[in-house]
Amino acid sequence: MLVIVLVAPLIAAAIALIAPRPWVAETATILGSLVALAATVAVATVTVSAGHITALSDWLYADALSALTALMTAFIGSVAAVYSVGYLRVDMRELDIRKGEGLGRMRRYYALFNLFILSMLAVPLSNSLGVLWIAIEATTLSSVFLVAFYGSAEALEAAWKYVIIGSVGIALALFGTVLTYYAGVHVLGSSYDLNWSILQPVAGRLDPNVMRLAFLFVVVGFGTKTGLAPMHTWLPDAHSEAPSPISALLSGVLLSSALYAILRYFALATPSLGRGYPASLLLAFGLLSLLVAALLILRQRDYKRLLAYSSIEHMGLIATGVAFGGAFGLYGALFQLVNHAVTKSLLFFASGQVLLKYETKQIAKVSGILRLMPVTGPLLLIATLAITGAPPFGIFASEFTILGAGFHSGQVVPALIVLGLVAIIFIAFMSQWSAMLFGPPTTSAKRGELSGISVAAMLVLAICVIALGVVMPTPLAALLRQAAAVLGGAH
Amino acid sequence: MFADAVASSGAIHLGGALAQVLMLLGVALLLTSYAIVGARQLGDAVTAYLLQSLSVTAIAAAVGIGTQRWDLLLVAGLTLIVKVWLIPRMLRGVAERLPTQRERAPLLNTPSSLVGALVLTLIAFFTAPTVVAPGTYLNQPPLAISLALVLIGLFLLSIRRHVLMQVIGLLTIENGLFSGALAIVYGMPLLVEFGILFDVLVAVVVLTLLASLVHRTTTSADTLDLRRLRG
Numbered sequence: 001m002l003v004i005v006l007v008a009p010l011i012a013a014a015i016a017l018i019a020p021r022p023w024v025a026e027t028a029t030i031l032g033s034l035v036a037l038a039a040t041v042a043v044a045t046v047t048v049s050a051g052h053i054t055a056l057s058d059w060l061y062a063d064a065l066s067a068l069t070a071l072m073t074a075f076i077g078s079v080a081a082v083y084s085v086g087y088l089r090v091d092m093r094e095l096d097i098r099k100g101e102g103l104g105r106m107r108r109y110y111a112l113f114n115l116f117i118l119s120m121l122a123v124p125l126s127n128s129l130g131v132l133w134i135a136i137e138a139t140t141l142s143s144v145f146l147v148a149f150y151g152s153a154e155a156l157e158a159a160w161k162y163v164i165i166g167s168v169g170i171a172l173a174l175f176g177t178v179l180t181y182y183a184g185v186h187v188l189g190s191s192y193d194l195n196w197s198i199l200q201p202v203a204g205r206l207d208p209n210v211m212r213l214a215f216l217f218v219v220v221g222f223g224t225k226t227g228l229a230p231m232h233t234w235l236p237d238a239h240s241e242a243p244s245p246i247s248a249l250l251s252g253v254l255l256s257s258a259l260y261a262i263l264r265y266f267a268l269a270t271p272s273l274g275r276g277y278p279a280s281l282l283l284a285f286g287l288l289s290l291l292v293a294a295l296l297i298l299r300q301r302d303y304k305r306l307l308a309y310s311s312i313e314h315m316g317l318i319a320t321g322v323a324f325g326g327a328f329g330l331y332g333a334l335f336q337l338v339n340h341a342v343t344k345s346l347l348f349f350a351s352g353q354v355l356l357k358y359e360t361k362q363i364a365k366v367s368g369i370l371r372l373m374p375v376t377g378p379l380l381l382i383a384t385l386a387i388t389g390a391p392p393f394g395i396f397a398s399e400f401t402i403l404g405a406g407f408h409s410g411q412v413v414p415a416l417i418v419l420g421l422v423a424i425i426f427i428a429f430m431s432q433w434s435a436m437l438f439g440p441p442t443t444s445a446k447r448g449e450l451s452g453i454s455v456a457a458m459l460v461l462a463i464c465v466i467a468l469g470v471v472m473p474t475p476l477a478a479l480l481r482q483a484a485a486v487l488g489g490a491h
Numbered sequence: 492m493f494a495d496a497v498a499s500s501g502a503i504h505l506g507g508a509l510a511q512v513l514m515l516l517g518v519a520l521l522l523t524s525y526a527i528v529g530a531r532q533l534g535d536a537v538t539a540y541l542l543q544s545l546s547v548t549a550i551a552a553a554v555g556i557g558t559q560r561w562d563l564l565l566v567a568g569l570t571l572i573v574k575v576w577l578i579p580r581m582l583r584g585v586a587e588r589l590p591t592q593r594e595r596a597p598l599l600n601t602p603s604s605l606v607g608a609l610v611l612t613l614i615a616f617f618t619a620p621t622v623v624a625p626g627t628y629l630n631q632p633p634l635a636i637s638l639a640l641v642l643i644g645l646f647l648l649s650i651r652r653h654v655l656m657q658v659i660g661l662l663t664i665e666n667g668l669f670s671g672a673l674a675i676v677y678g679m680p681l682l683v684e685f686g687i688l689f690d691v692l693v694a695v696v697v698l699t700l701l702a703s704l705v706h707r708t709t710t711s712a713d714t715l716d717l718r719r720l721r722g
Contacts, residue, residue, distance in 0.1 A: 130683030137690045141697050148701065156705045163701065164657060167694060168648065171664045174687070175641070178672040181679055191560065193680050 001042050002055040002062060005070065005121055008035040009077075013114035017107055022097045025110040026085045032114060033081045036121065037074040044071050048478050054127065054197065061127030061197055064482030065267075068334065069124035069260045071479075072341045076252045077117040079457050083349050084113065084245040086454030090356050091243065109149065109243075115142040116249065123257040127195045132261055133170070133177050136225060139254055140166040147242045147250075158237035165234040169224025173261070176217030180268070183210035196264065203271035212277060215269040218262060219281055225258035227312045228285040228319060229292035236296075239308035240361065244352025247304060251311040252345040256337055259315060266322065267487050275325060275488075283323035283414060289316025290421040298428045302361045303354070306432055307347050310387060313425055314340040320418055321402035322487070326409055330484035332401030338476075339394035339468055343386045346461040349454065350380045354436075356450050358443050363432055368441030374448070375455050377437060379462050384433045386465050388426040394468030509557030513674050516553065517636040519546040520670060521612060524643045524663055528608045529601055533586045536659050537579050543663070544574035547670045554673050563673070566684045570669075573688050578662070578695050585699045586655055589706055599650045607650075608643050615639035633674035640667025654702040658695065665691055 012032025019025035044067040046053055052063035062070070088109060095102035119138035126132045140163060148159035181194050183206040192198060199206070224231035239247045262282075269278050293313035300306040314336065321333030353376045358366050370377035386393035399422065406415030449455050467473075523546060526539035548570045555563030599607065619635035640663055647660030669687065672679055679687075 128680065128683065130679055131686065134683070134686035134690055137694070141690070141693050144697055144701065148704065151704065151708065153708050156701065156708055159701055160654070160705060163694075163698060164648065164661065167661050168645065168664065171641070171644075171661070171668055174665075174668050175637075175671070178668065178676060178679065181672075182676045185676060190558075190677060191680075194683065 001039050001046070002053065002060040002125055004039040005036050005043065005074070005125065006060075006118060008032045008039065009114045009118040009121065013111045013118065016110035016114060019107055019110070022089075022103065022106045025106055029081045029110045029114055030078070030085070033074065033078040033117060036117070037071075037078045040067065040070045040074040040121075043067050044479055045475070048475065048482060052197075058127055058193075058195060058197065059131070060125050061195070062125055063486055064479055065260070065263065065334075065486040066124035068338070068479050068483045069257060070121055072256060072338060073117065073120045073124070073253045076249065076341055076345050077120075079345065079460055080245045080249050080349075081113070082460075083248075083352075083454050083457035084109070084243075086451030086457070087243065087245055087349075087352055087356070090450045090454075105149075109146070112142055112146050113246075116146060116246075118142075120249075120253055120257045124260050127197055129177055129180060129194045129196065129199070129264070132264070133174055136173070136222065136258060136261060137167075137170050139257065140170065140225070143242075143246065143250065143254065146246045147238045149243050149246070150241070152241075155241040158234075158241035162234045162238040165231070166225055169221050169231055171221070172217050172224070173221025176214045176221055176265070179210050179214035179217065180206075180265070183207040183214060183272075196268075199268060203268050206268075206272045208272045211269050211272050215265055215273070215278055216281065218265045219285065222258050222261040222265075223285055225254070226262060226319075227255050227258075227289070227315050229289040229312060229316070232289065232292065232312050235312060236305045236308040239311070239348075240302055240304035244304075244348050244355060247307075247352070248345040248348035251308065251348060252341040255311060255315055256341055259318060259337065262319075263322065263487060270488055279323040279325055282319045283411075286316040286319030286321075286323060287414060287417060289313065289319070290418060290425075294421045294424045294428070297425055297432075300432065301363055303351055303363050303366065303432070303436065304348075304361050306363070306429070307344065307351060310347075310425070310429060311340070311344055313421075314344070314387075317399065317402060317418070317422070320414065321398075321405065324402060324405040324409055324411060324415070325488075326405050327484060328401055328408065329405030330487045331480055332398050332405055334480050334483050336395065336398035336402060338480075339398050339465075340387075342461055342464045342468065343383055343393070343395060346379065346383045346458060346465055347387060349458050349461065350376050350383060353450060353454060353458075354380070357445055363436060365442060366436045367439040369437050372441045372443070372445065372447050376449060376458070379458055380433070381437055382462060383465060384430065384437075386469070388429050389422060390426075392469045393465060397469065509553060512553045512557070513550065514632060516546050516550045517632060517670075517674070519543075519549075520636055520640060520666070524640055524667075525605060525608050527659055527663060528604050528643060528647060531601065533653065533655050534583065536656060537582045537586065540582070540659050540662060540666075541575055541579045543666055544570065544578070547666050547673075548575060550670050550673050551678070554677050558677050560678060562681050563678050566673075566678065566681070566688075569685065569688050573692050574662075574666075577692065581695055581699050582655060582658065585702055588703065589655070598652065604646075604650060607646055611642040611646055612639040615642055633671060637667045637671025637675070640664065640670070643667075654698075654705060658698045658702070661698075662691070662695070 009032050012028045015028035016025040047064050047067040054061050119142050122135035144159050144163045148155050187202045187205045227235040289312050293309045296309045318333045318336050321329050389395045389399045523539050523543035527536050530536035548567050551567035615638040616635040644660045644664030
């Protein structure tokens, strides 16, 4: 099963690269991501009942935390694959996509798209912490040309910043990885496999002094890719310049898989260090991210950047939730991760349609979306309400859980700061979007939607956004609870 | 003292000779990174990087022979191919295609940059022992040298604006970490080492491609001209 998850996108990438017609690449991508999704569902089911599974002579490993992350990746990946078909065809309407330059761009897009998905799926499923690091570096390398897809000066600038800042971050994380290896040397001997399944049983005996340094480097390093402030500077550029389906993947999945790496190390560091130091480190980065996001959302003029800063906010919230800890804090943080992935992807998909319709990213030049776009408009309204934490959506429930954990564990001041910042962001975000949603249309374009396929993809996500707020599916709840237990939520 | 500390730890045994060879190669790493900081021509910086990678190769070979981990010789061989041959070749290829061989007035002149690099080295040597509790055998020159290379690489990224110099800054950081992994923990599992080398190679391919694209679009190889995205 674990092998299928990774092989499906690889095959799809190979087919897309040599596809004679665009539809071949599109079909291969959709099929590949659906196969990967089915396999991750199977993996999740097994891990809930059996604890964990391994494959390929222990190179691959999945417990509930990995299964949750992989499931999110595969799900958002599948929806993004379907959405891409509609989006790209409208986006490239001026180019002949059946031959020459147009076909080349289509092939490149879908091949890289699949490799990007593959690298993000490899992150949670790798047993070795070294391979985990390689997979995260691979996410940068496979997505950088997707960020630069439009080839404009701005897109190239965003891609350049993304790859340089991302690589520096990842280099620091490598240092953390090396130190972690070193922390285990006196328990496991000078040469051992740096596997989670080997380290986890002896986690309490790792050298705490080295682990302390290692965790710091890991948080700063992988935190760069998670978008935690102050290492977030690449994020708004990359998210706003990339094609919208890629923005959705960057925000919904890439940030989550980098955060997954931090969570893995968190679980590895707490037995030897105790909760205090790792938690306060996450709390500091989490609160700073919330603050930076709140300040920049207030004065944002570009709606895709607005969404990007909202992602920084949510990553900060999740880090804070983990820091608050306890079964509730961890559960809330992981639930927030799922909610954010689904809701933010919907927002990027919908704003992609807005961008195609209005042909501008400036907030001031867009208005009347609700009148002009009969499906995208209402979906945007729902997603905006959901992402800001309005009831009855999922994020309301998860933010409530996180705050509750904060107050409950006696960390009243940080919890109050979080509450205040979330309230500021709610007001700023809502006022920006309502100006765009309501009012008279600013463009002479006809009323209607541009692509039926893209709308269908968005509807799937919208159903999830609404459903997660109303009912909590029992299998998902079980998966979340077990994933929280991996992080130490059971104690 | 290195050998004593290691022997007392009981986890890793190595001869004093290896420790001395590692020290010597560590000095070579530092000197080559100063050469990169001081280089005015892109070609000179690439040559300095090549020499630095050669030192990394030697470190891998020395640790491999000293600890009788023969697989590290494989790592050394691959390092030789990837970092001493392939990467400098690609960097030179890009440097020739970009007409701006020299940077426009650098943000910091050469003497001050060199002083900066020296200060960073001192910082690395003073902080490396304090971040780890005394008594652990990390408290050693290899950690300080590794840290110094990381700091100098970050310094290069912030003071040099030419796209290629930024790539070399990144590679300096990577060399520092890679050699640190070898000299401190005597190498990671083999597959991880290969993966890291492969990633570096792909990263350089990506970066050089991107650098050419940037140059074609903005007709400049100066990152100061990449200033449109703000806030």
